[in-house]
Amino acid sequence: MKLRTLTIAALFILSFAIAGGMLLLNGLSVLAQDKIIAPGASDAQIDVFFNPIDTNNDRVISFDEFSVKQQGNFAKLDTDKSGQITLVEYTVEAQSKPDKLAKETSKFASLDTNQDGSLTLAEFEAPRRQQFDDMDANCDGQMSWGEFAATVRNKPMPKSC
Ligand SMILES: [Ca+2]
């Protein structure tokens, strides 16, 4: 029963995080980009966050598992399925809102690291990749349960690459 309550709370928090906001609830805080911080989390509470991300249940989080939402967003924005997102595709929903358009245009520019006017999946996912690499303390390309838990508890492991 307790776990069920926790799961509902986690789903609520995650859906809020997807909206890009920040929420404080029972000492858990969730920042934009789905960064979850819960300093006193028990192992069971960590599992509530870990398990839905580890979709193949092998107890490690691969980058593809971690970036599944970003990869879905990329596919959605790439309306002509060229494998690249143009500025027009990226800003399609902001066209009628000047404030949002300016913000999205500058975000696009910051993601377009080779400045060729379009975003590859790697460019689009780069912020998520950075977050993953920060959490992958031993740099083996996988996020272990321990690495994940350490970050959620706000005590990231020292890098040992
Ligand atoms: Ca996995």
Ligand SMILES: [Ca+2]
């Ligand atoms: Ca580019």
Ligand SMILES: [Ca+2]
């Ligand atoms: Ca690792």
